[in-house]
Amino acid sequence: MKSHTKKCYLYLAILIIGSQLLHAQSNFKLPAYESFRLDNGLEIFMVVQKEVPLVHFRAVVPAGTRRDTKDKAGLAGLTADALSTGTQSFDKTTIESQLDFLGASYNTSAGSEAAVISSSFVNKDASVVLPILTEMIVKPIFDLQEFEKLQERAIAGVDQMRESPRGVIGNYFNQMVYGDHPYANIPSGTKKSLQQIGIQDLKNFYAQNYQPQGSVLAIVGDFDPLVMKIQLSDLLSSWKNNTILAPTTPEIKALNKASVVVVNKEDARETTMLVGGIGVPRNVSDYIGIQVINTILGGRFTSWLNDELRVNSGLTYGARSSFSALKDGGSFSMSTFTANETTEQTIDLLLKTYQKMHDFGIDTKTLESAKNYVKGQFPPDYETNAAIARFFTDATVYEIPMDYIDKFTETVNSLDSKKAKQIIEDYFPKDNLQMVFIGKASEITPIVTKFGPVKVLEITEDTYY
Amino acid sequence: MPESIDPNLFYFYGVASPGTAPEILEAEMVQIISDIAQNGVSERELQKVKNQKLVALYSSLETIDGKSNTLGTYEMYFGDYKKMFSAPQSYEQLTVADIQRVAQKYFTKNNSTVGYLMSPENNTK
Numbered sequence: 001m002k003s004h005t006k007k008c009y010l011y012l013a014i015l016i017i018g019s020q021l022l023h024a025q026s027n028f029k030l031p032a033y034e035s036f037r038l039d040n041g042l043e044i045f046m047v048v049q050k051e052v053p054l055v056h057f058r059a060v061v062p063a064g065t066r067r068d069t070k071d072k073a074g075l076a077g078l079t080a081d082a083l084s085t086g087t088q089s090f091d092k093t094t095i096e097s098q099l100d101f102l103g104a105s106y107n108t109s110a111g112s113e114a115a116v117i118s119s120s121f122v123n124k125d126a127s128v129v130l131p132i133l134t135e136m137i138v139k140p141i142f143d144l145q146e147f148e149k150l151q152e153r154a155i156a157g158v159d160q161m162r163e164s165p166r167g168v169i170g171n172y173f174n175q176m177v178y179g180d181h182p183y184a185n186i187p188s189g190t191k192k193s194l195q196q197i198g199i200q201d202l203k204n205f206y207a208q209n210y211q212p213q214g215s216v217l218a219i220v221g222d223f224d225p226l227v228m229k230i231q232l233s234d235l236l237s238s239w240k241n242n243t244i245l246a247p248t249t250p251e252i253k254a255l256n257k258a259s260v261v262v263v264n265k266e267d268a269r270e271t272t273m274l275v276g277g278i279g280v281p282r283n284v285s286d287y288i289g290i291q292v293i294n295t296i297l298g299g300r301f302t303s304w305l306n307d308e309l310r311v312n313s314g315l316t317y318g319a320r321s322s323f324s325a326l327k328d329g330g331s332f333s334m335s336t337f338t339a340n341e342t343t344e345q346t347i348d349l350l351l352k353t354y355q356k357m358h359d360f361g362i363d364t365k366t367l368e369s370a371k372n373y374v375k376g377q378f379p380p381d382y383e384t385n386a387a388i389a390r391f392f393t394d395a396t397v398y399e400i401p402m403d404y405i406d407k408f409t410e411t412v413n414s415l416d417s418k419k420a421k422q423i424i425e426d427y428f429p430k431d432n433l434q435m436v437f438i439g440k441a442s443e444i445t446p447i448v449t450k451f452g453p454v455k456v457l458e459i460t461e462d463t464y465y
Numbered sequence: 466m467p468e469s470i471d472p473n474l475f476y477f478y479g480v481a482s483p484g485t486a487p488e489i490l491e492a493e494m495v496q497i498i499s500d501i502a503q504n505g506v507s508e509r510e511l512q513k514v515k516n517q518k519l520v521a522l523y524s525s526l527e528t529i530d531g532k533s534n535t536l537g538t539y540e541m542y543f544g545d546y547k548k549m550f551s552a553p554q555s556y557e558q559l560t561v562a563d564i565q566r567v568a569q570k571y572f573t574k575n576n577s578t579v580g581y582l583m584s585p586e587n588n589t590k
Contacts (some may be wrong), residue, residue, distance in 0.1 A: 052523040101513045103520035122520060384527040 074189020264441035271439035276333030277429030
């Protein structure tokens with residue numbers, strides 16, 4: 001009897017520990033942060049994370065590829081690349097040798113929405129690294145020789161990209177989904193558009209788009225926030241705004257008909273395909289619910305698309321779906337690839353699987369499994385200094401509510417079958433699907449005419465429409 | 466150099482640019498490797514590598530996956546997981562003389578095997 005009681009206590013203890021762990025998971029929180037704004041409008045977030053003596057710096061400027069024009073597509077990317085090739089006080093060799101010596105990594109690049117200047121370094125080196133990084137943003141010089149090297153490399157990159165269907169398929173798709181909206185811009189440009197860009201274009205693009213108002217800097221890691229605040233203010237307060245207004249952009253128009261693009265790759269043995277339509281802006285209130293539903297459809301290895309197309313039928317090695325969510329809107333797409341001869345079987349099964357979700361919704365068991373999956377995946381998404389910095393800059397750029405992380409678990413938990421049904425209906429485009437097939441056009445075209453008017457393009461051509 | 470329990474190999478790779486004979490590339494590479502054995506490396510070069518190794522170690526410890534992997538690596542290959550915690554000091558203790566001594570011991574002609582991987586159209590031998 002006595003020993004039995006002891007055992008009971010032991011079980012009780014285990015249960016208590018267990019419930020505490022669950023409790024800890026459900027309370028995954030945004031780390032404490034401090035934010036302030038310089039007089040020039042630059043917003044700065046500081047997050048102290050003491051685990052390792054590193055610091056991550058991430059500055060985001062509204063100078064992404066959406067600010068490109070069609071005839072000079074690739075300009076935003078080249079401008080961002082050129083930031084690290086020389087500043088008023090530091091030439092390219094000095095930047096490289098100084099940062100390399102300290103083991104600091106750095107990157108400048110342009111995404112759809114914004115240009116990003118990021119770096120990781122050891123905290124004791126902040127006084128050496130920060131002046132270099134901030135000069136890249138505030139005082140780049142755009143050296144002609146370095147620009148010509150970048151341009152040459154970018155043009156060579158276009159050829160390289162065109163060898164891989166998966167490298168270009170999104171570009172074709174974006175033309176169909178976004179139309180006149182600049183999200184249709186080709187981030188890397190075409191050979192023709194890159195050739196039309198000169199060094200003066202970079203200087204103009206910089207003058208128009210790089211300014212503190214609307215930009216945001218997140219700095220995360222092991223540092224003294226009082227010292228950091230002074231350092232950053234000293235380095236960035238001289239950054240001036242221009243008076244040029246941001247360009248107005250057209251609305252993303254609803255798609256009123258299905259359309260199909262077949263891109264011929266004469267030597268192809270397989271067909272790569274992408275099917276979808278208009279998605280959601282990143283700050284849509286149901287974003288988390290959409291992610292859970294998409295997990296079921298095509299967001300994990302045991303998703304319906306991967307199960308049907310890979311596991312059950314062996315038609316492909318992988319099938320997936322995703323939402324690309326930006327500020328003004330986004331896209332939804334399902335993608336897979338298969339051998340030439342199984343192209344029809346694969347696209348039919350993909351569409352059938354998708355239709356099934358619309359017709360029958362999601363059973364409770366699958367919904368619960370997906371909810372657990374996204375909750376389990378969530379905390380590791382915010383482990384590194386870089387990931388935390390990214391959250392803060394994203395939150396500003398995409399207008400994501402600051403309680404996104406704190407409310408994540410609660411929002412996932414609240415998702416029931418009824419709500420799931422509503423989300424499918426509201427956000428997963430059912431009609432007027434846009435399709436891109438890259439492969440042997442002579443074999444694909446006859447199969448896909450049943451889906452809508454077909455336009456045939458060549459993968460080697462320097463255009464996407 | 467891969468981490469392994471049994472003795473393994475130290476690899477050097479080079480890709481010849483179009484028109485460069487592999488023998489020329491090999492001679493250049495051997496020259497650089499021998500130079501380390503004969504003349505050592507500079508203090509600044511060594512410090513740079515120490516800095517980079519340290520950043521790599523710290524970066525690996527940012528995630529739970531990286532923590533477990535790094536701890537396991539120290540236990541498995543270096544004999545004790547505790548060595549991970551003193552790795553920064555261990556790096557700092559390394560001198561240019563250590564580098565030269567190790568280079569002289571292992572980077573010898575008798576110790577080396579050289580192979581060329583040729584594309585068919587360039588292979589006239």
